C-alpha cells in the first residue's frame with residue numbers, strides 16, 4: 001500500500017514538474033515550434049501537395065537583428081507570410097509577442113498586422129502609395145490607428161530623420177531613388193512602433209552600395225528604437241553584417257552562424273563567425289550539405305559519444321566493425337565487444353584512416 005502511495009506521490013511530483021517547466025520559447029519574442037505549411041497545388045490535372053515548411057523551429061529574442069537565408073524554394077517567404085499574419089500554418093505553433101498565430105480570428109489578425117508587425121517588401125513600389133509624399137506615407141498608419149494630426153507629423157519627421165531621408169519628406173515615391181524609397185518604407189513599417197519588423201529581400205532590387213545603405217537603416221532602427229528585425233536575404237554581404245544568420249533548408253532551419261567581436265591580447269578586435277547545426281526538440285540534427293558531400297556521408301553515419309562531444313563518421317560500408325556498430329553486411333552487432341583495448345584500436349584505426 002505504501003508503495004502505491006509512494007508511486008502516486010512520485011507521479012504527481014513529475015506531473016507538477018512538467019506543468020511548471022517553462023514552455024519551449026517562453027522567453028522568445030518569436031517562437032515557431034514544429035511549424036508546417038502544406039500547399040495544395042494542381043499539377044497536370046492531379047492535386048499535388050507541396051510541403052513548404054516541414055516542422056520548422058525558430059526562436060528570436062527581443063531586440064535581435066537577424067537574417068534568414070536559404071536557396072530558392074526553401075520556405076523563407078512562406079515563413080515570413082505566416083509571421084506577418086498574411087497566411088496561416090497547417091500545423092505546429094507560432095507565437096509572436098504573445099499572439100498565437102494559429103488561433104487568431106480575423107479581427108485579431110487585422111489588429112496584429114496593424115499594431116504588432118511592420119513589413120518591408122522587396123518591390124519598392126509595393127511599400128509606398130505613389131500619390132502620397134514620404135511624410136504622408138509614414139503618417140498614414142498612424143492616421144488609421146487614430147493618432148492626432150500633430151503627433152503624426154512629428155513621428156513622420158522623427159523617423160525620416162533617423163533613417164537619413166529627412167530631405168525626401170515632401171517627395172513622392174517616383175521623385176526618390178530605389179534606396180531612398182526603401183528607407184522611407186522602413187519608416188512606414190516602424191510608424192506604429194511594432195514589436196517586430198519583417199523584411200523579405202528588401203535590398204533585392206538595389207545595387208550593392210545602395211543595399212548597404214538600406215541595411216544600415218535597419219541597423220539604426222534596431223539600435224536606436226530596439227525593434228526586433230528579421231530580414232530574408234540572398235545578399236551575402238547583408239547576411240554577413242548581422243550577429244545571427246539562420247539558414248533554412250527544405251522547410252526547416254538547418255544551420256546558424258553566430259558572429260561576435262573578440263579582442264586578442266594586443267587589444268585588436270576581430271569579428272569571429274562560427275557555424276552551428278540546429279538540434280531540434282526531438283534531437284534531430286541536419287548536417288550541412290557540404291560536410292556530408294565532402295565525406296561521402298549518405299543514408300546513415302556512425303556516432304560515438306565522447307566525454308564532451310559526439311563524433312560523426314561516414315558509414316564506410318560498415319568497415320568500422322566494433323561493438324554495436326554496423327558490420328560488413330550492415331547489421332548491427334547485437335553483442336558489443338567489451339574489449340578494454342577497443343578504444344586504443346579505434347584510435348589506431350582512425351589515425352590510419354586519416355580521420356582523427
Ligand SMILES: Nc1ncnc2c1ncn2[C@@H]1O[C@H](COP(=O)(O)OP(=O)(O)OP(=O)(O)O)[C@@H](O)[C@H]1O
Nearest residue numbers: 039040041050052071072073074075076077078079
Ligand atoms: N501559394 C502557394 N501555392 C503552392 N505552392 C506554394 C505557394 N507558395 C509557396 N509554394 C511552394 O512552397 C515552397 C517554398 O516557397 P517559398 O516561396 O516560401 O520559398 P523561398 O525560400 O521564399 O523562395 P525564393 O527565395 O525563391 O523566394 C516552394 O516549393 C513553392 O513553390
